[in-house]
Amino acid sequence: xxxxxxxxxxxxxxxxxxxxxxxxxxxxxxxxxxxxxxxxxxxxxxxxxxxxxxxxxxxxxxxxxxxxxxxxxxxxxxxxxxxxxxxxxxxxxxxxxxxxxxxxxxxxxxxxx
Amino acid sequence: xxxxxxxxxxxxxxxxxxxxxxxxxxxxxxxxxxxxxxxxxxxxxxxxxxxxxxxxxxxxxxxxxxxxxxxxxxxxxxxxxxxxxxxxxxxxxxxxxxxxxxxxxxxxxxxxxxx
Numbered sequence: 001x002x003x004x005x006x007x008x009x010x011x012x013x014x015x016x017x018x019x020x021x022x023x024x025x026x027x028x029x030x031x032x033x034x035x036x037x038x039x040x041x042x043x044x045x046x047x048x049x050x051x052x053x054x055x056x057x058x059x060x061x062x063x064x065x066x067x068x069x070x071x072x073x074x075x076x077x078x079x080x081x082x083x084x085x086x087x088x089x090x091x092x093x094x095x096x097x098x099x100x101x102x103x104x105x106x107x108x109x110x111x112x113x
Numbered sequence: 114x115x116x117x118x119x120x121x122x123x124x125x126x127x128x129x130x131x132x133x134x135x136x137x138x139x140x141x142x143x144x145x146x147x148x149x150x151x152x153x154x155x156x157x158x159x160x161x162x163x164x165x166x167x168x169x170x171x172x173x174x175x176x177x178x179x180x181x182x183x184x185x186x187x188x189x190x191x192x193x194x195x196x197x198x199x200x201x202x203x204x205x206x207x208x209x210x211x212x213x214x215x216x217x218x219x220x221x222x223x224x225x226x227x228x
Contacts, residue, residue, distance in 0.1 A: 034216070042221060043117075043203055043220050043221045044156075044205075046216055049216065089155065093217075099207075099209060099215040100158065100161070100171075101158070101215070101217055103155045105153060105154060105155035
């Protein structure tokens with residue numbers, strides 16, 4: 001069945017460091033891919049998404065490119081800030097499964113000054 | 114005002130008690146979902162509803178029931194709570210976009226503790 005695998009955390013970085021959080025997926029159809037962010041004490045918020053191969057989603061300095069050949073959707077940011085400390089979830093939604101969402105287990109990021 | 118609200122935000126209860134968690138949305142979406150979040154397990158789908166007359170079980174529906182009272186309201190019940198139902202519960206809504214793409218919008222969560 002459809003699934004998402006993302007790198008385990010926790011990840012700790014210094015401010016202004018480069019961030020990569022890996023995400024790979026398994027899907028039988030043509031899924032849409034998402035990154036959600038959860039700040040402490042809050043619900044999940046959509047960070048970015050991509051709906052077809054080679055699309056790049058971007059928001060708040062974060063980027064992820066939908067790579068069909070490697071079934072990946074890695075999240076990157078060139079210079080993280082303390083305010084980026086949160087848990088990041090990769091997810092997919094596929095029409096052939098009724099657009100159900102499948103989430104990864106989440107990656108906790110802490111950015112230290 | 115928040116688009117997706119959940120009540121209560123925190124609840125402590127005892128084993129065997131009946132608990133209802135409520136979710137309301139002002140986004141006008143047809144689709145609503147209940148998830149639970151546990152450390153290291155991510156989000157797991159409990160139930161989902163694509164419209165008022167459509168209710169579907171998710172990955173972990175045992176021990177839970179739901180009611181879709183209106184397009185805007187979707188309640189989750191634990192008929193007889195047990196300690197391993199201690200978790201963070203999220204309601205979400207979505208509406209199928211023009212490109213056939215679904216995006217989910219989450220409430221702030223309800224932290225439930227079963228003693």
